[in-house]
Amino acid sequence: MKKCLTAIAFLLAAGTAHAEDKTITVEFAYPYSHLFDVTYEKILPLFHEKYPNIEIKMRAAYESYEDASNTILREAVAGELPDVTMQGLNRQAILVDKGIAKPLEPFIVREEDFAKDGYHDAMLKLGTFNKQVYGLPFSVSLPVGYYNMDMMAKAGITSVDQLPKTWDEVISTCGKLREAGVKNPMFWGWNITGNWFLQALMWSQDKPTMEGDHFQIDTAEGLTSLETMKSLFRGCDMQNLEWKSALASFSAGEIGMMFWSTSALGAVERSKGEFDLKTNEFPGLTASGPKGLPAGGNAAMLVSTSTDPAELDAAWKWLKFITSGQGAAEVARTTGYMPPNKAANEVILADFYKNNPNKETAVRQLPLLRDWQAYPGDNGLAITQVIYDGIEGIVTGEYDDMPELQTQLSEEVQDLLPSGN
Structure with a gap:
C-alpha cells in the first residue's frame, strides 16, 4: 500500500x-x-x-x-x-x-x-x-464495543438493545458464551496506544488520570480501574493477544466481543468474515454509562x-x-x-x-x-511503558493484588514525573 x-x-x-x-x-x-x-x-x-x-x-x-x-x-x-x-x-x-x-x-x-x-x-x-x-x-x-451478533446469539443476545451496558454484564455474557462453546468470548483493548483504556476507566468515573504533575492511580477511582480490569480479564478468561492479532481474530469471527477504538471500524468492515457486525456504546461501571471518555x-x-x-x-x-x-x-x-x-x-x-x-x-x-492526557516532562514515553507493563501483568496473572499494584505503579510513575525528580 x-x-x-x-x-x-x-x-x-x-x-x-x-x-x-x-x-x-x-x-x-x-x-x-x-x-x-x-x-x-x-x-x-x-x-x-x-x-x-x-x-x-x-x-x-x-x-x-x-x-x-x-x-x-x-x-x-x-x-x-x-x-x-x-x-x-x-x-x-x-x-x-x-x-x-x-x-x-x-x-x-x-x-x-x-x-x-x-x-x-x-x-x-x-x-x-x-x-x-x-x-x-x-x-x-472514542472507545466503543464491537459485537459479532452471530456469536452473541449463542448467549441469547439477538438485538442491539440487549447488548451489555456495564462491565459486570460483559463478564456475565462471557460466561454464557463460554458455556456455549466459545473459546475466546472477549478482547478488551488494554494495549491500545497511550494507556488509552486506563484513561477510559478513569474518565468513566469523571476522574482525570493526571492532575498537574500527580498520577492519580493512587485514588479510589484508580483502584476501581485496576480492579475492573482484573475482573474483566479473569471473568472472561481473556487471551493476551497482541493488538493486531486481536483485530485479525475478531475480524475472522473468532471473538464475540471486542472493546476498541472506533478508528478500526473501516478496517474491520473491509476484512471481516460473513457475520453480522454491530457496534454499541462503551459500557460503564454502572447502567448509566461512562461519565466521560478520552478523545x-x-x-x-x-x-x-x-x-x-x-x-x-x-x-x-x-x-x-x-x-x-x-x-x-x-x-x-x-x-x-x-x-x-x-x-x-x-x-x-x-x-x-x-x-x-x-x-x-x-x-x-x-x-x-x-482530554486524552499526556504525561508531563521528558519521561512521557517511559511512563507509558511502565503503565503498559503493569496492566500486562494483570492480563498474564503476574499481578493479582490490585492495591499492591496500585502502590507500585504510583511510586514508579511519580518518580518519572517532574515533581518526582
Whole structure:
C-alpha cells in the first residue's frame, strides 16, 4: 500500500511538472498505514486537483503514536524533519514544549473562511497550547464495543438493545458464551496506544488520570480501574493477544466481543468474515454509562524547518485540506474516526451516518469527550511503558493484588514525573 501511495503522489506530481513553473514538495509522515493508506488514496487526487503544483511526498508510516513521537524527536536532533506530521492527540505537547512544532496562528489569521470550516471547539482545543493553535485535529475517535451478533446469539443476545451496558454484564455474557462453546468470548483493548483504556476507566468515573504533575492511580477511582480490569480479564478468561492479532481474530469471527477504538471500524468492515457486525456504546461501571471518555486520534502539526514562504504556504495548504471539508469527510468514509469539523459532519456527511449506523456510535458519545492526557516532562514515553507493563501483568496473572499494584505503579510513575525528580 505504501508503494501504491508513493506511486500516486509521484504520478500526480509528474502530471503537473510541465504545467507549472515550480513544483513544491511537501514531506508528510503519518501513523498506522493499515488504517490510513486507503484514506490518503482518496484525499491525494482531490488535493492535487485543487493544488496541481504541490507534490506530497509520503514518508514511511509510523508504527504507532509512540513511534511517531520518538521518530520526530530523533529527526529534530538530526535535522531531518518532515514538513507536516501526524501526532497522537496526547503527544502534541512535547513537540510544542521543545519548539519543534510551529504555531499555526500566522496561517489561520490569513484565512477568511477558517471559522466557516466549522472546527469543533472541543476538538480544536486539543491542539491549543498557550492560547495558540499548534495542531489541527485530523481524526477523532472514542472507545466503543464491537459485537459479532452471530456469536452473541449463542448467549441469547439477538438485538442491539440487549447488548451489555456495564462491565459486570460483559463478564456475565462471557460466561454464557463460554458455556456455549466459545473459546475466546472477549478482547478488551488494554494495549491500545497511550494507556488509552486506563484513561477510559478513569474518565468513566469523571476522574482525570493526571492532575498537574500527580498520577492519580493512587485514588479510589484508580483502584476501581485496576480492579475492573482484573475482573474483566479473569471473568472472561481473556487471551493476551497482541493488538493486531486481536483485530485479525475478531475480524475472522473468532471473538464475540471486542472493546476498541472506533478508528478500526473501516478496517474491520473491509476484512471481516460473513457475520453480522454491530457496534454499541462503551459500557460503564454502572447502567448509566461512562461519565466521560478520552478523545483518541491524531492532529496535523507543522514541523517544517523551511524558511521559504512558498514552501511553508504549501505545507499549510496540505495541512488545512486534510483536516477540513472534503479531506475530513474521507476520514469518516474510510475509517471509523469522526471528522473534526462540522462542515464534514453536517454538510458533506449529512446522510452518511444514517446509512452507516455502526459509525454513528462514536458520534452519539461526543458529549462524553474528554482530554486524552499526556504525561508531563521528558519521561512521557517511559511512563507509558511502565503503565503498559503493569496492566500486562494483570492480563498474564503476574499481578493479582490490585492495591499492591496500585502502590507500585504510583511510586514508579511519580518518580518519572517532574515533581518526582
